[in-house]
Amino acid sequence: MPMGKIGETTLQIDLTALEHNYNYLRSKIAPNTKFLAVVKAFAYGSDMVTIAQKMEQLGVDYLAVAYAKEGSLLRDAGIKTPILVLHPLPSNFDEIIDRCLEPSLYSKKILAEFLEVAKAKHQKAYPVHIKFNTGLNRLGFNESDVDFVAEQLKDKKEIKVASVFSHLAASEDLEEKPFSLNQINTFKRISANFTEKLGYAPMRHTLNTSGILNYPEAQFEMVRSGIGLYGYGNNATIDAQLRPVASLKTIISQIHHIGVNETVGYNRAFTSESPRKTATLPLGHADGIGRQYGNGKASVLIHGKKAPIIGNVCMDMIMVDVTGIDCEEGDEALVFGQKKSAENFAARANTISYEILTAISQRVKREVIGK
Numbered sequence: 001m002p003m004g005k006i007g008e009t010t011l012q013i014d015l016t017a018l019e020h021n022y023n024y025l026r027s028k029i030a031p032n033t034k035f036l037a038v039v040k041a042f043a044y045g046s047d048m049v050t051i052a053q054k055m056e057q058l059g060v061d062y063l064a065v066a067y068a069k070e071g072s073l074l075r076d077a078g079i080k081t082p083i084l085v086l087h088p089l090p091s092n093f094d095e096i097i098d099r100c101l102e103p104s105l106y107s108k109k110i111l112a113e114f115l116e117v118a119k120a121k122h123q124k125a126y127p128v129h130i131k132f133n134t135g136l137n138r139l140g141f142n143e144s145d146v147d148f149v150a151e152q153l154k155d156k157k158e159i160k161v162a163s164v165f166s167h168l169a170a171s172e173d174l175e176e177k178p179f180s181l182n183q184i185n186t187f188k189r190i191s192a193n194f195t196e197k198l199g200y201a202p203m204r205h206t207l208n209t210s211g212i213l214n215y216p217e218a219q220f221e222m223v224r225s226g227i228g229l230y231g232y233g234n235n236a237t238i239d240a241q242l243r244p245v246a247s248l249k250t251i252i253s254q255i256h257h258i259g260v261n262e263t264v265g266y267n268r269a270f271t272s273e274s275p276r277k278t279a280t281l282p283l284g285h286a287d288g289i290g291r292q293y294g295n296g297k298a299s300v301l302i303h304g305k306k307a308p309i310i311g312n313v314c315m316d317m318i319m320v321d322v323t324g325i326d327c328e329e330g331d332e333a334l335v336f337g338q339k340k341s342a343e344n345f346a347a348r349a350n351t352i353s354y355e356i357l358t359a360i361s362q363r364v365k366r367e368v369i370g371k
């Protein structure tokens with residue numbers, strides 16, 4: 001295979017882009033603010049271990065995953081950085097302690113059960129993170145639980161509160177600024193009250209990527225970024241400053257020349273109104289390109305030209321219209337990435353960068369560049 005050429009559908013992961021995005025986000029916060037890199041869901045569909053290793057090398061203070069088993073995969077790979085588990089379940093508590101993962105404790109049931117396990121496993125000052133709900137209404141204690149939680153934790157030797165945190169519901173939407181500011185104020189009040197009752201001061205954090213960009217005054221002691229590290233900022237101006245880490249590329253398997261009134265693909269969903277040149281590409285809905293991208297909704301780039309997906313997306317293939325594009329079998333096609341935004345691709349199916357990035361299945365080869 002010649003240098004830089006791909007031989008099959010490949011998600012290229014560019015670590016120089018990751019470093020650029022990290023430096024950009026860091027430039028938006030104070031030098032002493034801690035940085036947590038969110039690497040859940042295979043680092044937003046890329047390559048969790050590679051991204052975590054690079055973030056560790058760049059000196060981030062924390063990593064976060066959604067579930068305990070994601071954290072265990074990082075420990076298996078030798079990652080030493082503290083790992084916050086955002087959504088632990090009681091069945092994970094043994095694993096969490098055995099693998100030195102730090103749970104978010106978000107409900108009375110979770111708190112009581114984790115305390116029990118920490119006690120049974122003879123822990124001392126095991127680091128935990130207390131999550132408060134300030135309006136997202138997803139996970140977290142409510143403000144009315146502050147006294148209860150502080151009381152439960154005050155003299156417990158088994159665990160120690162490393163941080164208190166919350167999550168914004170609409171940090172990217174400036175029309176929701178009053179709501180976000182209200183969440184931030186609620187968090188300030190809760191964390192001050194909680195800290196006082198607890199008798200010591202854990203770190204505080206509430207900003208995700210768009211929070212860092214829109215509410216830097218609320219960075220407290222740490223920020224948590226996911227999507228921005230991967231090159232997307234929920235805003236075109238920000239996107240222009242960031243560099244997509246993941247580029248999904250494929251190659252033309254076969255070219256067909258079809259006449260007028262022929263159909264392409266399952267259910268004969270595309271009918272040619274004029275003679276067409278079509279290219280079949282080796283990726284489909286099993287690779288993460290859902291059926292909602294078919295029938296002209298989204299396109300790929302071949303030699304810099306747009307080739308729309310025609311007909312229905314198959315499990316393992318899509319067909320694109322390459323009429324008028326000088327291309328042949330074996331040529332490369334770019335689905336999204338550097339020079340073709342995943343945010344725009346996702347918008348063609350009324351969704352967001354987060355969804356298309358995390359949808360790219362484990363069947364797709366990962367290739368790391370810019371090491």
Ligand SMILES: *Cc1c(COP(=O)(O)O)cnc(C)c1O
Pocket residue numbers: 038086167207208209210224225226227228
């Ligand atoms: C996923 C997640 C983040 C990261 O959000 P981005 O918008 O990707 O920066 C931060 N905090 C929590 C609690 C999350 O679940």
